[in-house]
Amino acid sequence: MQALTNKAQAVNRKPMTLLERLYLINIIKGMLITFSHMFKKQPTIRYPEEKREFSPVFRGLHVLNRDEEGRERCTACGLCAVACPAEAITMEAAERVEGEESLYREEKYAAKYEINMLRCIFCGLCEDACPKDAIYLSETFAPANYTRKGFIYGKTDLLIPNPLTEAGAFAEAKGVEA
């Protein structure tokens, strides 16, 4: 039969020599190989103490952003919820009242903003959809939880710390944005 490709390798079917049939020498060869692995560097990352660096484009947990004056940028337009292919985002809008100008940047804000981290596929489409630069994906991932409810992240979990009152925490949260 004509070969279809030239990749075929002829199998060596010559009978084993006495040394090969003794098997011992090959066992010793194999043992030397395993022994040499004792001196190899371990690729293990000892997790809680050592953490693996994520790539700058890593898409992790969501963060709701604030502007320089510490006001929430989100206007509850719902574009992120529309863009979300997993339908993980729900929100309720509310109107800003007199005296809340230092809290919310625009007249409308998100009174409730929830992301179900079990539904979320971390695609980052919400980040792309947002016209106000209010949501972005950080470089941390959702930690384990005991209940399904625990994976529904509300505004308290998502909002970035206020740059005016908690400058250090804000810088830290901002840092992981990269």
Place this chain on the structure above:
Amino acid sequence: MTILALDWGFIIEKLIMIAIVVFASLGIALYTTFGERKVAAILQDRPGPSRAGPFGLLQPLADGLKLIMKEEIIPNAASKWLFILGPGLAMTASLMTCAVIPWGSAVDVFGRHVELQIADVNIGILYVFAVVSMGVYGIMIGGWASNNKFSLMSALRAASQAISYELAMGLALIALLMTTGSLSLKTIVEQQVQGHWWNVVYQPLGFLIFFITAMAECNRTPFDLPEAENELNFGYHQEYSSMKLGFYLFAEYINMIMSSAIMACMYFGGYDLPFFNEASVAPNVAALIGLGTLLIKIVLFIFLFMWIRWTIPRFRYDQLMGLGWKTLIPLALFNMLLTGAVILAKL
């Protein structure tokens, strides 16, 4: 009237020694499981257990605690007494071996001359063989009493494997006994301490056969067919839980330690430290150095066992039988004839 003439000191001395040896064996077996996991990890470029305590040293204690705290399950269809007897027998048989191993020469404590050996039986090796053969009953009874097909298959395998390999082991030993002329382990070791060479120099082939068969007797990979995880589902201890399972696992490690000790005594000079004159230091110090030497030899053998385990895959059943009956037994017979011929020629 002989009861009154009993040397009570002697009995207390032996009881203390038995306690020390049994508990030391259990402790060493505990840490051999740790060593096994650590060696396996290092040979596979992993760190191994490293969380419990410094370097993971408390891991075996945690494992032991876990085994004790687990629920004790006896299957409905199992025959209850045999089910309990199995692990007990396996453990007893493996611990009984340590009675004849000479751990060192002798020390003088409080004016007493204490031999570092529980019993210097003049048929020590025969005793070891008798006890080791009993060990297979632990596996067989456990496998039978579980009333599980896999366990039964495994018990059958274990029995046939033990019988085929004990034969070659015995034949390899006969050649050694022809050169030593004694069945007492103490005498064999003393001959090596006094003589120029260790027995392995006179009996290299015999040692190789003994080593392979010892590995098979301990059910270590490449001969771990009785427990073959992927075909027999852990075999004879499949139905076991809690400390009964722990006894089986421990018995395996104690078997390994004991066969290492016996190999060290019979072929590698026991407590003999090479190029060292025992007479140059105090007898007590010399005995302790000897004890340390034997322990180091045992550890090296255990490492070799583990090293082989994590290198070579398991034999197929027909290969195992083929190796035992068609290779090892003829080789052992040849070795025996050769030894006999050399002894005759020297006469």
